Amino acid sequence: MRLLTAARHVFATALLASASLLAAPTAHAQEAPQSQARPLAAATVSVYPPIQGASVWNRFGQTPPSSHHRVFSNWGYLNDWSVDIYQNPGATVVSPFGSKTSAGGPVTVRVVTVTPGCATGNLADGGWRIGLEARDDSTGTVVGRADVMHVDQKPGSIAVGATVGPWTRLGQTGRFRYSSCYQVNGDTGAHIHLEVINRTKYSCYIARSAGAGLGDETVIGRVGTLNSGPQQAC
Template structure:
């Protein structure tokens, strides 16, 4: 083989290598950068999570829905929510936002509605009521802190629509009793409950560990968002 032919082959291999490097996808480097951003602590501090029911309610009444293992149904920002729990109240209880009004650093918290939909996959409200999704932000900076999905809501007011701003006692609806289905397996009014799911904007939120059938008030802290836990379904 002549020297000129070898030179052409070597040049061709070099050009092919350079071209392959230039067109190679860069997405593999993005998760690392995103992870570095995610672990930065929130400037806003943490936000307490309260029962999404005004007045008295019951945590995991029958011992079947602890947040350490209870199923998580919904996702936000492309991720399955961090933890979930069922909080019980007979039909007719007023459902409210679970987010506190200020952060641990004293920043005001604003809450807006981001989702209003039938909670069950059938799309039929009779099977399980509404899912109302809420987003908590730092009202001063606009920093997004967390979201919560409040499920099995009955008698939703007309004003609870996507984009609406809600306060801590704004009525989102009521606890209700729905027909028995694969989505809602409840017998009797004592089984009526709100299925609550919570997720941080970065890293993971946490719940306060409690025994089954613990009695709650609307001022009982049941979890925290804006925390930097290392995984889902972790206690604070």
């Protein structure tokens, strides 16, 4: 459940194998043994749109989570899946994690990353990346993380270590200058790039058509699931 308040109703053969691993990006080279390296989670947590109010899933049909680029890593692993969720500049950006696990236990979400999202380090090229971690308070288990990218107007209170609720304002959607990091030509292209990862096994997304409308309570994925690989639907 996402509800918290009545008002707001995630590496010769041996040499060849070694060379392949050395040639691969670190995150991808580490990704294969992910299921063995990570312990199992206790319960799942729903992932919701990181935008308050109405938003649009993969508006132009070019960023489905089955193939969309994944940029960030957590715990030494490339994130499990990503998607772009659209809304014009000025919409409030919030945490995508629900407030309760599938077992009904309370979830605490804290900020683990606050950094310019683009490699240039310039906020004008694509805004902030805010990383969030969801913990099952009933067991003390960290279930997953989400990176919320292209955040504009981040409040000073959103800093590493801060605890946030489902409706805590992380900032807002914005229109940034056109760059390799943010190739948007108009306000309708403004979006939040969301990436999600499990602490154990792999998380999953809910498959839906391009351009589908989303609401505050639309479940778009889950963390804590036992999927066998990245970019899988639930």
